[in-house]
Amino acid sequence: MKKVIAISVVISVAIGLTWYLDPFHKPVESIKELEGQDYEFARKKYFGKEPDEKYDININKGLYEFHYGIMYKKELLLDSIVQVITWEFPRHKETIWVSRTAQSDKEIIDAIRYKDGVEF
Template sequence: MKRNKILFISIILVFVCFCIYYFEPMHKPVETLDELIGKNLDYANNVYFKSEADVTIKININNNLNEFQGGILSKKSILLDSIVYQYTWNFYTHKKTIWIGKTIENKNQIIDAIRYQNNVKF
C-alpha cells in the first residue's frame, strides 16, 4: 500500500513539473527582454543565447512593417540607418527575437528584444 502511494505521488509530481515546463505559467505570452536592449549582437550570440540565431531577416523600416515588427518604429529616432536586422531563436515552447540597428553608440545595437510563446498571433 505504501509503495503504491509513493508511486502515485511521484506520477503526480512528474505531471505537475511537465505542465509547469510546457505551459510556462510564470511568463506572459509576450515579454520584453530588457536585459538585452542596448547590448550588441556579439553579446546576444556569445553570452545570452550561446548560439547563432535560427532565422535572420533584413528589414527596411521605411517600408511597410507588419504588426510584429512595428515595435521598432518607436526606436527610429536613435537609428542612423533605415536597415534593421531581425534575429530569432526558436525554443521548444517559445521564441526570442531581437532587432539590431546602427546607432551612435554601436553599429550592431539591440534596439528591441522580445520573448513570445509559439502560439501567439501578431
C-alpha cells in the same frame, strides 16, 4: 509503496504541465536586459548559439505589426535597415532587432520573448 508511486506520478505530471504550459511567462514579453547591448553579446553570452533565422527590413517601408515596436526607437537609428534575428526554443522564440546607432554598429534596439502560436 503505493503512496510513493502515486506521489511520484502526481509530481511528475505537475512538473510536466508546468514545463509545457509555461505559466511563469506572458505570451509576449520584452527582454529588457538585451536592449542597448551589442549583437555579439547576445549571440555569444546570452543565447550561446547561432540564430535560427535572420533577415533585414527597411523601417521606411510598410512594417508588419510584429516589427512595429522598433518605431518607438526610430530616433536611435542611423540607418533605415534593421536586422531581425530569431532564436527558436522548444515552446517559444526570442527575437531581437539590430541596427546601426551612435553607440554601436549592431545595437539591439528591441528584444522580445513570445510563446509558440502567438499571432501578431
